Structure formats: C-alpha cells, structure tokens
Amino acid sequence: MGKRLGPALAHSDGFGRLRDEIVRLARPGPDDVVVDVGAGTGLLTLAFAPTVAKVWAVDISAVMPGHLAMKAATAGLANVETAPANAVSLPLADGSASLVLSNHCYHHLSDEDKERGIVEVCVCCDREAASSSGT
Numbered sequence: 001m002g003k004r005l006g007p008a009l010a011h012s013d014g015f016g017r018l019r020d021e022i023v024r025l026a027r028p029g030p031d032d033v034v035v036d037v038g039a040g041t042g043l044l045t046l047a048f049a050p051t052v053a054k055v056w057a058v059d060i061s062a063v064m065p066g067h068l069a070m071k072a073a074t075a076g077l078a079n080v081e082t083a084p085a086n087a088v089s090l091p092l093a094d095g096s097a098s099l100v101l102s103n104h105c106y107h108h109l110s111d112e113d114k115e116r117g118i119v120e121v122c123v124c125c126d127r128e129a130a131s132s133s134g135t
C-alpha cells in the first residue's frame with residue numbers, strides 16, 4: 001500500500017462502515033473493559049471508548065500508542081489507556097478484559113504467533129469477571 005493511500009483508506013466510507021458493523025456486532029456495554037489489539041490510530045478504540053468503562057489500546061509500534069493517546073485526549077476520552085505491546089504478550093492481568101477487538105492486525109503475525117496471540121486474548125478476556133469487578 002502506498003504512503004498516500006493508507007491514510008485515505010483509513011478515513012474512507014468503507015472503513016467507517018466496517019467500524020460501525022464491528023461496534024454493532026460486539027454490543028459493547030458500559031461495564032466493558034476493552035482491549036484493542038493493534039489499535040493503530042484508533043479506528044476502533046475511539047469508536048468504543050465513549051460507551052465502555054475502559055479501552056486498552058495496544059500496538060507493537062513505538063509511536064502509535066503515543067499518537068493515539070493524544071487523539072483520545074483531544075477527543076476528551078479519559079478512559080483510553082495506550083501501551084506499546086506485542087499481540088503475543090499483552091500487558092494485562094488474566095481475566096481483566098471483557099471484550100477483545102482487533103482490526104487488520106493479525107495478518108502481520110506469523111501463523112505461530114497468531115496461535116499465541118489468540119491464546120493471549122483468551123487468557124486476558126473474561127467477560128463476566130471483568131465487568132463484575134469494574135476494572
């Protein structure tokens with residue numbers, strides 16, 4: 001993908017519709033603690049944050065989390081926490097999240113790391129435990 005096409009695509013109607021459909025299918029609630037794996041510039045993080053308790057936005061990039069933190073602050077979203085992290089080793093306690101999101105990230109991982117990443121999100125995600133503890 002060319003350098004010019006990337007940002008244009010991220011702001012296209014198609015990406016907006018994809019984002020809205022993910023929100024609809026995920027049915028986020030006010031007690032949800034969400035993890036957005038490979039959050040990038042926050043397509044999903046910024047859409048979910050207004051309706052959930054917290055969003056952990058993790059991304060392997062050294063610069064994306066800082067960029068997204070600024071976008072969230074500018075949008076007045078105090079419940080977004082960003083962290084540089086690899087999808088195969090998330091910086092979250094076991095069972096601390098109730099909803100895991102990821103858009104256009106796992107294709108970057110090797111098959112072996114995809115398996116490790118899926119185990120990782122299963123371990124950190126426990127919808128009942130996380131929403132009842134209000135973490």
Ligand SMILES: C[S@@+](CC[C@H](N)C(=O)[O-])C[C@H]1O[C@@H](n2cnc3c(N)ncnc32)[C@H](O)[C@@H]1O
Pocket residue numbers: 010037038039040041042043044058059060061064085086087088102103104105108109
């Ligand atoms: C195509 S972008 C998608 C960003 C965002 N999810 C969206 O929908 O706009 C892919 C993102 O995944 C991140 N990424 C790639 N490999 C990763 C890994 N192993 N762990 C975490 N993030 C990763 C990249 O840094 C990049 O920000």
